[in-house]
Amino acid sequence: MAIGKLFRTTAFKISLAYLILSAIGASIVLGTVGWNMKHLVEEEIAQTIDADIKGLSEQYAQGGINLLARRVLRRTRRPGAKLYLVTTPAGEPIAGNVTSLPSEIHDEQGYFKTTYHLLGDPAGKIHHALVRVVQLEGGFRLLVGRDLEEGENLRQILSNALFTSLFWLVVIGTLGGLWIARRVLNRVDAINANARAIVAGDLSGRLRLAGTGDELDRLVENFNAMLERMSVLLAGLKEVSDNIAHDLKTPLTRLRSGLEQALRTAKSPEDYQQALTKALEESDGLIQIFNALLSIARAEAGAGREGMVDFDAAGVLRDVSELYEPVAEERGIALTLKLGVGLALHGSRELISQALANLVDNALKYGAPDKDNPNIKQQNTVELSARRTAGQVEFIIADHGAGIPEADHHRVLERFVRLENARSRPGSGLGLSLAAAVARLHNGCLHLEDNGPGLRVIIRLPAAPLNVIEERPIAVPGKAA
Amino acid sequence: MRILIVEDDTEAANYLIKAFREAGHVVDHVSNGLDGFARARDESYDVLVIDRMLPKLDGLSVIANLRAQNVLTPVLILSALGQVDDKVKGLRAGGDDYLAKPYAFSELLARVEVLSRRSRPSGGEDTVYRVNGLELDRLAHKLTRDGKEIPLQPREFRLLEYLMKHAGQVVTRTMLLENVWDYHFDPQTNVIDVHISRLRAKIDKGFEPPLLHTIRGAGYMIRDGHW
Numbered sequence: 103m104a105i106g107k108l109f110r111t112t113a114f115k116i117s118l119a120y121l122i123l124s125a126i127g128a129s130i131v132l133g134t135v136g137w138n139m140k141h142l143v144e145e146e147i148a149q150t151i152d153a154d155i156k157g158l159s160e161q162y163a164q165g166g167i168n169l170l171a172r173r174v175l176r177r178t179r180r181p182g183a184k185l186y187l188v189t190t191p192a193g194e195p196i197a198g199n200v201t202s203l204p205s206e207i208h209d210e211q212g213y214f215k216t217t218y219h220l221l222g223d224p225a226g227k228i229h230h231a232l233v234r235v236v237q238l239e240g241g242f243r244l245l246v247g248r249d250l251e252e253g254e255n256l257r258q259i260l261s262n263a264l265f266t267s268l269f270w271l272v273v274i275g276t277l278g279g280l281w282i283a284r285r286v287l288n289r290v291d292a293i294n295a296n297a298r299a300i301v302a303g304d305l306s307g308r309l310r311l312a313g314t315g316d317e318l319d320r321l322v323e324n325f326n327a328m329l330e331r332m333s334v335l336l337a338g339l340k341e342v343s344d345n346i347a348h349d350l351k352t353p354l355t356r357l358r359s360g361l362e363q364a365l366r367t368a369k370s371p372e373d374y375q376q377a378l379t380k381a382l383e384e385s386d387g388l389i390q391i392f393n394a395l396l397s398i399a400r401a402e403a404g405a406g407r408e409g410m411v412d413f414d415a416a417g418v419l420r421d422v423s424e425l426y427e428p429v430a431e432e433r434g435i436a437l438t439l440k441l442g443v444g445l446a447l448h449g450s451r452e453l454i455s456q457a458l459a460n461l462v463d464n465a466l467k468y469g470a471p472d473k474d475n476p477n478i479k480q481q482n483t484v485e486l487s488a489r490r491t492a493g494q495v496e497f498i499i500a501d502h503g504a505g506i507p508e509a510d511h512h513r514v515l516e517r518f519v520r521l522e523n524a525r526s527r528p529g530s531g532l533g534l535s536l537a538a539a540v541a542r543l544h545n546g547c548l549h550l551e552d553n554g555p556g557l558r559v560i561i562r563l564p565a566a567p568l569n570v571i572e573e574r575p576i577a578v579p580g581k582a583a
Numbered sequence: 584m585r586i587l588i589v590e591d592d593t594e595a596a597n598y599l600i601k602a603f604r605e606a607g608h609v610v611d612h613v614s615n616g617l618d619g620f621a622r623a624r625d626e627s628y629d630v631l632v633i634d635r636m637l638p639k640l641d642g643l644s645v646i647a648n649l650r651a652q653n654v655l656t657p658v659l660i661l662s663a664l665g666q667v668d669d670k671v672k673g674l675r676a677g678g679d680d681y682l683a684k685p686y687a688f689s690e691l692l693a694r695v696e697v698l699s700r701r702s703r704p705s706g707g708e709d710t711v712y713r714v715n716g717l718e719l720d721r722l723a724h725k726l727t728r729d730g731k732e733i734p735l736q737p738r739e740f741r742l743l744e745y746l747m748k749h750a751g752q753v754v755t756r757t758m759l760l761e762n763v764w765d766y767h768f769d770p771q772t773n774v775i776d777v778h779i780s781r782l783r784a785k786i787d788k789g790f791e792p793p794l795l796h797t798i799r800g801a802g803y804m805i806r807d808g809h810w
Contacts (some may be wrong), residue, residue, distance in 0.1 A: 391770060393665065397768070400666060409668050424738055425764060428777040452667050456768040463771050533771070581774055 113286040117279025122548050125271055128263065136260035143253035144232060148213060151234050152185035154246045154248040169453060170244070171197040184248060185218065191241025200245065215250070259541035262406055282316055289318055297325065350391060357384040392530035401453060401539040412566050415454070415495045419488045422458045430466055433549070435482055437466075442489030449544045457540040461499040462486065462560050467500025469556060494546070494562045502556035511550040537561065584629045584699050588612045589619030589645065590661070596615040599632070602688050603695075605649055607701040616640025620648055627657050627781040632691070635662035635673065643676040650677040656677040657793070659691070667767045689801035700752060712747035715807045717786060717794055719747050728790055738763070741780055755802035779803055 108114060162170040167188070175188045178199040187198030200218065212235070217228045234246030293309055300307040308329060309322045364377030425438045430437040447454070465484045485500045534548075537559070541548040546563035586603055590596040591614045603610045611628075613619050616637040623631050623645070631649075637644040646658050657680075660673040665683025673681045680694050712719045715730040726733045742763050746754055747795060756775040760766045779784065783795045796804050 257654065308712075385685075386687075396666070408672070425766075425770065425774055425778075426772075428781050429772055429774050450667075452767055455766060459766075459768070459770045468774070545645065565792055 112281040114283035121275035132264040187245040416441040440487035446566040457537035467502040469503035497561040500558040646677040
């Protein structure tokens with residue numbers, strides 16, 4: 103794997119950012135600690151200097167300059183690194199281990215930081231010291247100092263620690279970042295390779311899960327869900343085109359062969375007339391199928407949304423029921439209608455009417471009692487109802503016919519699917535799919551239930567606010583009237 | 584009746600010309616929108632049949648321009664675009680009726696004849712329609728035949744009202760669906776036929792002569808039997 107690619111990964115960039123932040127943090131912590139330490143050490147030194155000066159001042163007060171000089175002499179002989187100096191008011195040294203007061207502090211009192219050389223080693227190492235000079239009564243000056251080596255050492259240790267830890271932080275951070283980046287990159291590369299293979303070839307392939315349940319796995323799961331959905335859509339598309347091919351080609355073939363046969367065998371004008379009438383019927387059927395297909399496609403593409411209005415669903419169902427009532431009566435079926443209140447809908451009155459009309463048409467067509475099976479006592483009714491439930495308007499179209507086997511409930515909503523026993527009857531097999539498409543267009547749903555015996559179709563659509571019911575909006579002004 | 588056909592498909596136009604002439608009408612034909620506009624503006628026709636997609640000037644613009652010039656000849660729009668919103672667009676542009684392709688000629692003929700009748704000022708908004716002994720009072724919502732009152736459901740009343748308004752003219756099933764039920768889709772089963780036979784049972788049963796006639800391959804017509 104190219105190292106440049108590794109540096110460009112998000113994982114590495116994130117590691118790098120963390121690294122910089124931790125380095126800054128570590129520096130701040132160690133720096134503060136170091137500064138505070140130094141301060142503390144100097145304060146302590148100043149305190150011991152003060153105590154020394156206090157003691158020596160007392161000696162001076164008791165025994166004068168002689169006693170002080172003796173005490174200072176004695177103290178300078180002790181091992182240790184204290185600095186002492188007593189001078190005359192003129193600055194000449196009387197006693198001490200320091201040759202003279204530094205000129206710049208000769209006349210000042212208080213604390214100073216200064217440098218000095220040890221007596222036996224005038225060219226040697228420069229030492230740092232904190233000193234205090236006080237003027238005693240009579241003009242004598244006393245200098246007491248302490249070496250700052252200890253504090254200096256402490257500072258050194260801390261700054262060493264800081265740089266060492268920064269060094270390791272950078273080394274470990276960079277390597278760790280690269281390692282994490284490599285790990286993530288490996289998995290992403292695997293996913294990418296996998297995805298490319300699927301896109302290039304077989305769409306039924308799926309991405310492999312690492313099984314860690316982490317965010318990459320979730321990403322892969324979503325990719326797989328997407329692929330699944332695509333496969334379903336593609337399969338649907340294929341089935342639709344197969345069905346279109348079948349259901350359009352069948353009448354087209356009948357049309358063509360009918361005309362061909364008429365040309366070959368028809369002798370009398372009556373023969374021709376019969377053939378042409380048949381051809382006309384076939385082409386009308388084809389037009390019907392085309393129109394239904396177009397309506398479904400348009401509903402699925404979301405067309406007709408701009409023509410949506412608020413209307414009363416009760417009126418729509420009542421109109422459809424009234425339209426089919428004579429047909430039902432003619433077929434010996436009782437069409438009952440039960441309407442709830444507050445059935446306000448927002449949508450296309452035309453499309454919802456069409457969907458309901460298709461369902462009622464189906465119910466009357468297939469919902470007639472099964473005459474071949476006298477054992478089952480079936481009611482001769484088709485029940486229509488509409489009610490409001492939990493923010494939804496629910497239409498139910500229920501019949502007591504042969505029904506649809508549970509296993510086929512999903513399939514019959516697809517385009518052109520007609521169950522075997524329906525193939526012999528007229529119809530395009532598009533009624534249910536159109537109704538389902540219209541329900542989806544209105545953000546609702548359509549599903550089928552067993553009515554024991556018979557079929558119950560349920561459409562649920564989101565209800566509109568109650569105050570907006572309009573009485574019969576006219577979709578197209580009847581200008582031809 | 585004088586009809587102007589504006590249609591760029593020659594074969595379709597020839598078929599229309601022939602069919603309208605057979606039905607006894609005088610037909611002119613032009614094949615683009617500009618010529619259509621000029622002819623419709625300069626000559627007097629009873630009905631214009633205009634295709635929606637035309638070379639030079641599209642059908643809806645032709646209509647809009649005619650209306651802007653105060654030419655009020657009834658227009659029937661022919662179009663391959665057959666959805667409700669297409670129809671609404673056509674009617675808004677000033678069309679009077681809209682027929683989606685492919686269509687049955689009987690449907691087109693019936694609509695053109697209804698349109699031409701409508702353009703005459705006399706054919707109109709009477710409050711009472713009379714055909715033979717059948718009398719429909721639109722204000723009182725009352726129907727009588729030979730003085731005998733016949734009760735009707737509201738929808739039956741509107742159905743009969745539409746048929747009587749166009750008495751003597753063929754009215755197709757689609758026209759009834761559009762104008763009486765305000766539906767612009769095909770309800771598959773021949774629901775209209777059943778409604779008509781119900782209505783017929785009410786107004787013709789026990790009376791002479793029969794007034795509500797089925798016109799084979801076209802639709803229905805209310806007509807005085809002696810006429």
